[in-house]
Amino acid sequence: MNLLFLGTSAGVPTKTRNVSGIALRESKGKGWYLIDCGEGTQHQVLHTKLSFHSLKAILITHVHGDHCYGLPGILASAAMGGRTAPLTLMAPKGIQTWLEATCEVTQLSLPFVLEFICSDELPSVEFENMAVETFALSHRVPCYAYAFTERNVEAxxxxxxxxxxxxxxxxxxxxxxxxxxxxxxxxxxxxxxxxxFKHAPRKVVIAGDNDRPELLAQACAGAQVLVHEATYTEAMAEKAGEVGHSYGKQVAAFAQAIKLPNLVLTHFSPRYPLISHTSPSIEDIRTEAQSVYSGALYLARDFVEYSLDKAGQLTEVSSE
Amino acid sequence: MNLLFLGTSAGVPTKTRNVSGIALRESKGKGWYLIDCGEGTQHQVLHTKLSFHSLKAILITHVHGDHCYGLPGILASAAMGGRTAPLTLMAPKGIQTWLEATCEVTQLSLPFVLEFICSDELPSVEFENMAVETFALSHRVPCYAYAFTERNVEAxxxxxxxxxxxxxxxxxxxxxxxxxxxxxxxxxxxxxxxxxFKHAPRKVVIAGDNDRPELLAQACAGAQVLVHEATYTEAMAEKAGEVGHSYGKQVAAFAQAIKLPNLVLTHFSPRYPLISHTSPSIEDIRTEAQSVYSGALYLARDFVEYSLDKAGQLTEVSSE
Structure with a gap:
């Protein structure tokens, strides 16, 4: 199972980071899942080897624009690219309403069936090679985490x-x-x-915006990887709480408490450059998280791909 | 007056061309107008010197997604960037309906007033330094051209x-x-x-999707520049007509008939690469247009800026 980050910025895009979008690739074949779809996600996909034909499902964590404004465009482009296979869309109810309004106003007629599954009902869904569970988070609007567990483990x-x-x-x-x-x-x-079975099934939890990482304890049972937002550093803890976000150290402390082996932080505020000679930068989020977490810690960057092997080890495999 | 192309692709983005978006800059100061706003337009703006604070108005030619899906994101980013000045939005009625639905579902609350002007009523609007007129085109949905005439010409x-x-x-x-x-x-x-007056007022006509260039005769009276789609080559003339688009030669023949001095073609189908050793490419559109047009012909590229001087001459000024 591979994680390819298409966007790692919170709220607005920057010159080097797009807004939220993560591709989760199945270990066998070319099938993939898209978790969140901020504006410009389809543009990011153009610079990868991902094909809209092998996209199994799109899962949206919540209705905020930086997580969903790329949805109409990606569906339109999949349509113009000739996709006819049904596509699953797991998302809060509002997204369905909005897409229907969008299709009507902008005369977008999809040549494939969009199978909508309402995340507000916390569904469990089995795809051919992947089981997905939904967990509720704490944010300014209903927001969800999706747990992906591989099926058909080699035996x-x-x-x-x-x-x-x-x-x-x-x-x-x-x-x-x-x-x-x-x-x-x-x-x-x-x-x-x-x-x-030759190894424990691989399990990755991908969370949306959330100010209470501890809500993910059950979702993370048996998981090797958690992907979680770390919008701020600890200096912004109060602000983070006010706007329903987490800071890196807070998430890392939770990961440490449940002995999670791999933690990937993403969704960084544009105020933090990748590397800065003057703090604060993303390196400060890393330092703070590392101070309380002894597992493998990764701070996601756009176009960086991570591979989760059968032994549950996560490694960076490429950088475009 | 300067024209900066932010996207020159029809329908879907490519690796090198975004979907529609054009910045028209005033000759004095930093004020600019955005004509069409396909997905990713705000990302393109990040790579220019344009600021959302000096954006005077957004004008949408029609409701198709490749001309408007970037609208919610650009408004959200202008808001997060601290804009508070009112912003004019000229667009077909459906866009207002869609934006209202979008703001409601995605909990987007703008800290500035959006002054909506309905293009379906063919409005004439006077901004401080620019007068804008609206003209109806022929496409699969109601579609418009906007004529920009500078005000306060030096005298x-x-x-x-x-x-x-x-x-x-x-x-x-x-x-x-x-x-x-x-x-x-x-x-x-x-x-x-x-x-x-030291020179004739500069006038630029920017048209949306359109299969009947001759509809622009009145709009082009006194204009030095027409920006028009040229989605296809002549080999695709029948298809162009079916989908409400023009081919390059057709637009050029119209420009020749009305003796227009400068013609800029844009909105090229992704099937045409910029330069190709095997036809068809954008160069074929150029060749066909040139065969019937004796004025100054330009085929727009993303991030290329054209300057219209006081004498009515259009020249390429930069390429990022």
Missing amino acids: ALDVDTLDRQGIPRGPLWGQLKQGVDVTFEGKQLRSQDYLL | ALDVDTLDRQGIPRGPLWGQLKQGVDVTFEGKQLRSQDYLL
Whole structure:
């Protein structure tokens, strides 16, 4: 599973950082999920290898413009690019209302079905290779985190158990290996009872804007990675609370408390340049977070991709 | 008066061309007008010297997404950048409806007044340094051209006439020079009768999508420059007509017929690369247009700026 950041700025774009957008790529094939879609996300996609044809779903965390104003344009471009496959859109109810108004006013007619799933109902959804769960956060408007857990983890047949139970080698074994439950001598055999999974399923939690990281404790159970906003440094803690945002150290302290192995911070206020000779810069957010967190800490940059391997290790794989 | 192209692609952005957006800069000061605002226009502005504080008005030619999807984001960013001065928005009625829906759903509250002027009523509007007229075009949806004529053209006092009529040198002359009408010995004196304008007022017509360039004959009276879409080459003439667009040669033939001195083509289909070793490319649009037009022909590129001097000559002034 790979995370490719398309935008890491909060509120407004800067010359080097776009507003929110994250591509989560499946470990097999070219399928990907887009989490948030600020204005200009489609432009960022043009500079990657991602194709709108292999986009499985768009998930919006909340209705603020820097997380959704790119939605009409990306749908229009997918349409003009010839997409006809249905597309899932998970988002707060308001987004559906807004898209309908947008399509009507701007005469946008999509040649594919948009399957809307309302995030306000905290849905769990199973895609072919990915299970998605929804969790509520704390922000100025209803806001959500999405937990992505890979499905169909590679597994070997538990030959010892099959032999011990006298299940004959052949088509039955093949079906069980494929994850299919079968019937043998009138008994129902569950595939998962005869499989030895090669690694724990990979799980990544991607949160929207949020001023209470501790709300993510349940979402992060079994997760190797949390992606969370860190709009400010600690000096802005009061302001952060007022506008429903977090500061880096606050998120890092939560990640430390739940022993999360990998933390990726993003959604930095434009007031923080990437590197600055005069504080504050993004390096200050890093320093503050590192002071309370002993796991692997990453501060996202536009076009940087992170890979989560089967052992649950996150590494930076490329930078365009 | 300067024209700075922020986007020259039709329908969808490409790696090198954004969707529609043109900045028209006043000859004096920093004031500018934005004509169309496709997605990512605010990102383009970041790479210029334009400031949202000196933006006088946004004018939208029609409701199609590649001409307006950047509007919510640019307004939000102007707001976050501290703009408080009222902003004029000239656009078809649907845009107002859509913006209201957008502000409501995405909780966007602007700290400045948006003064909406409905283009469907073909308004004439006078800004401090610019007069704007609206003309109807032919497209799949109501679509408009905006004609910009500079006001307050530099002028000298017609001293001979003043002396001949016995109007005494002093404060009266000063007022007439400033464009103020005055009363002298019970008689109303009109400023414009005592001024010698140093050049014809500059006039630029910027058209939206349109399949009948000849509709612009009246708009172009007295204009030195027409900016018009040239989505296709002549080989696509039939398709162009079907979708309400023009091809380059068609626009150029019209410009030739009305003896227009400067023609700028833009809004090129993404199928035409800038330079291509294999046709068709934008160079084919140029060649076709040049074959029927003897004026100064320009094919716009993103970030290229054109300056219209007092003599009515248009020249390329910079390329970022």
